[in-house]
Amino acid sequence: MKIVIPGGSGKVGTLLARAFHGTGHDVVVLSRTPKVAPWRVQVWDGKTMSGWAEEIDGSDVVVNLAGRSVDCRYTPANRESIRTSRLESTRIVGEAIARAMNPPRVWLQASTATIYAHRYDAANDEITGVLGGNEPDSPDTWRFSIDVATAWELALNEADTPSTRKVLLRSAMTMSPDHGGIFDVLLRLVRFGLGGSVGDGRQFVSWIHEHDFVSAVQWLIDHEDISGPVNLASPNPLPYSEFMRTLRSEIRMPVGLPATYWMVEIGTFLLRTESELVLKSRRVIPTRLLQSGFGFQYPTWREAARDLCRRWGRRTEKLAS
Numbered sequence: 001m002k003i004v005i006p007g008g009s010g011k012v013g014t015l016l017a018r019a020f021h022g023t024g025h026d027v028v029v030l031s032r033t034p035k036v037a038p039w040r041v042q043v044w045d046g047k048t049m050s051g052w053a054e055e056i057d058g059s060d061v062v063v064n065l066a067g068r069s070v071d072c073r074y075t076p077a078n079r080e081s082i083r084t085s086r087l088e089s090t091r092i093v094g095e096a097i098a099r100a101m102n103p104p105r106v107w108l109q110a111s112t113a114t115i116y117a118h119r120y121d122a123a124n125d126e127i128t129g130v131l132g133g134n135e136p137d138s139p140d141t142w143r144f145s146i147d148v149a150t151a152w153e154l155a156l157n158e159a160d161t162p163s164t165r166k167v168l169l170r171s172a173m174t175m176s177p178d179h180g181g182i183f184d185v186l187l188r189l190v191r192f193g194l195g196g197s198v199g200d201g202r203q204f205v206s207w208i209h210e211h212d213f214v215s216a217v218q219w220l221i222d223h224e225d226i227s228g229p230v231n232l233a234s235p236n237p238l239p240y241s242e243f244m245r246t247l248r249s250e251i252r253m254p255v256g257l258p259a260t261y262w263m264v265e266i267g268t269f270l271l272r273t274e275s276e277l278v279l280k281s282r283r284v285i286p287t288r289l290l291q292s293g294f295g296f297q298y299p300t301w302r303e304a305a306r307d308l309c310r311r312w313g314r315r316t317e318k319l320a321s
């Protein structure tokens with residue numbers, strides 16, 4: 001297959017490109033800042049079709065992951081960049097597909113599990129889940145995230161691509177041992193003794209192991225009866241306190257200092273990011289994947305954390321040698 005990945009130079013895009021390239025597929029990454037890679041990389045600006053649209057024509061699959069990282073302070077300028085980078089890139093990909101003589105058979109579009117409401121009482125799935133934005137007393141930054149996610153999905157749904165099946169990837173945090181990824185950051189916190197509860201520790205963490213993420217994307221490509229929103233998350237989200245306790249136990253770290261709400265706000269301000277990333281309860285389950293017959297290799301966090309810790313250790317040792 002020929003697989004085109006707009007915005008594929010980030011952590012998640014690299015996981016997919018590496019996996020698909022490794023199994024013999026023709027992978028083309030579209031990037032604003034291209035780097036040397038084993039697969040083909042094509043320059044694009046995410047706004048116009050100059051120089052890259054021909055890669056879409058005749059391709060089999062498009063996986064659009066383009067969008068500015070949300071790991072930043074939500075200043076007015078950053079909010080505008082987060083929003084426009086997602087909407088413009090989605091619209092221009094849709095236009096390229098619409099104009100193609102031989103359009104791809106499926107368009108997988110990045111979305112986020114953050115679109116669901118902050119809640120503790122029940123899990124959110126694609127069928128009965130509650131979308132966020134109306135939670136009482138939720139911070140303005142949390143509403144901003146919901147607004148962006150909603151507009152992002154609308155941009156896909158409005159694209160006129162009748163010959164191309166469209167799937168929304170409502171992804172949880174993808175865990176891999178790669179340097180600079182979310183797991184790498186969390187594990188380093190734990191190793192420094194900072195892996196305790198954050199806030200009250202009751203907020204749920206939704207996550208997915210990298211192998212299950214790649215397998216789920218392949219599953220969605222292969223199953224032509226699936227379209228619309230699909231949650232890419234483990235079937236077993238768990239409270240933050242338990243999530244971090246499990247991670248501590250896997251690397252035999254007995255101490256994990258907690259962080260109160262005010263400590264989180266100060267810390268995220270100093271790190272130039274937002275407290276929403278750790279305080280919002282994301283209790284998300286993948287009902288549509290499970291109902292379609294998809295099987296998770298790492299359904300529980302302990303299984304996933306054990307594998308990730310082992311591989312993280314091997315990578316670290318290799319870099320040090």
